[in-house]
Amino acid sequence: MQINDVTDHQLIEQYTNGNKSAIEHLIRRHQQKIFTSLYFLVRNRELAEDMFQETFIKVINTFNNGTYKEEGKFLPWAMRIGHNLVIDYFRKKQRMPLVYDREDYSVVNNLKLHDENAEDKICREQIHNEVRLLIEELPYEQREIIIMRHYADLSFKEIADVTNCSINTALGRMRYALINLRKLIKDKKLSCYIIIF
Amino acid sequence: MQDFTNNDLILYYFNETQLNQTVATQNAIDTYPEIEQEYKTMVAIFEKIDGVLLNPSEKSIQKILSFI
Numbered sequence: 001m002q003i004n005d006v007t008d009h010q011l012i013e014q015y016t017n018g019n020k021s022a023i024e025h026l027i028r029r030h031q032q033k034i035f036t037s038l039y040f041l042v043r044n045r046e047l048a049e050d051m052f053q054e055t056f057i058k059v060i061n062t063f064n065n066g067t068y069k070e071e072g073k074f075l076p077w078a079m080r081i082g083h084n085l086v087i088d089y090f091r092k093k094q095r096m097p098l099v100y101d102r103e104d105y106s107v108v109n110n111l112k113l114h115d116e117n118a119e120d121k122i123c124r125e126q127i128h129n130e131v132r133l134l135i136e137e138l139p140y141e142q143r144e145i146i147i148m149r150h151y152a153d154l155s156f157k158e159i160a161d162v163t164n165c166s167i168n169t170a171l172g173r174m175r176y177a178l179i180n181l182r183k184l185i186k187d188k189k190l191s192c193y194i195i196i197f
Numbered sequence: 198m199q200d201f202t203n204n205d206l207i208l209y210y211f212n213e214t215q216l217n218q219t220v221a222t223q224n225a226i227d228t229y230p231e232i233e234q235e236y237k238t239m240v241a242i243f244e245k246i247d248g249v250l251l252n253p254s255e256k257s258i259q260k261i262l263s264f265i
Binding site: 020023024027028031032033035036039048049052053056057060127128131132135146149150155156168171172174175178181182185 | 203204207208211213238239242243245246247248249250251252253254256257258260261262264265
């Protein structure tokens with residue numbers, strides 16, 4: 001059986017039965033979604049790296065303690081842990097993130113390369129960098145809703161539970177996030193404008 | 198059409214609609230060009246967001262693995 005055919009549940013079972021390498025597969029399978037979510041929430045790479053490590057250490061501790069309950073999907077559960085770490089962090093700092101991490105972080109180097117020519121590659125790089133910066137410009141609650149729905153794969157009901165709001169509020173935030181993204185793309189006349197509109 | 202909102206389109210995109218809502222939304226998209234355009238724009242934005250995925254450093258992964 002190929003590793004891609006093994007479910008998260010099976011990997012967790014293998015790990016708790018003593019197969020230590022199973023956890024590495026689980027981390028590598030979900031690293032992009034979890035790390036991207038954390039990065040967009042804190043907007044600082046170093047902090048996102050710390051939160052990422054802490055999230056998985058909590059995940060492993062839960063497995064080791066035998067307290068993991070398979071109530072839903074692994075990714076939303078792990079994302080909740082990461083989200084709570086972010087909330088705790090900003091609660092302790094008593095402020096929401098304001099500092100942008102504008103270092104030239106190469107998104108491209110971290111994306112899978114497909115068969116594409118140099119022009120396609122440059123275009124893709126530009127669009128991805130633009131979209132990343134646009135998401136970073138959204139207000140925290142709108143960024144949060146995109147991250148939780150899009151990357152963490154939480155349903156709007158689950159998001160409403162986690163963020164302690166109603167489903168309609170969660171949907172409203174997503175609606176405003178979309179409105180703001182469209183406005184930013186138009187105002188800045190970004191290269192993705194042609195593709196989107 | 199007057200009862201139709203962008204929330205319906207968002208729920209439809211994320212497959213969170215009930216069967217009757219799914220059918221109604223699909224019909225609305227097929228029937229009203231402005232709703233179709235709205236949906237296409239939304240999909241295009243979501244697809245762009247989808248493309249943005251970052252990786253943690255290998256150092257972070259190794260730190261986690263050393264914890265086991």
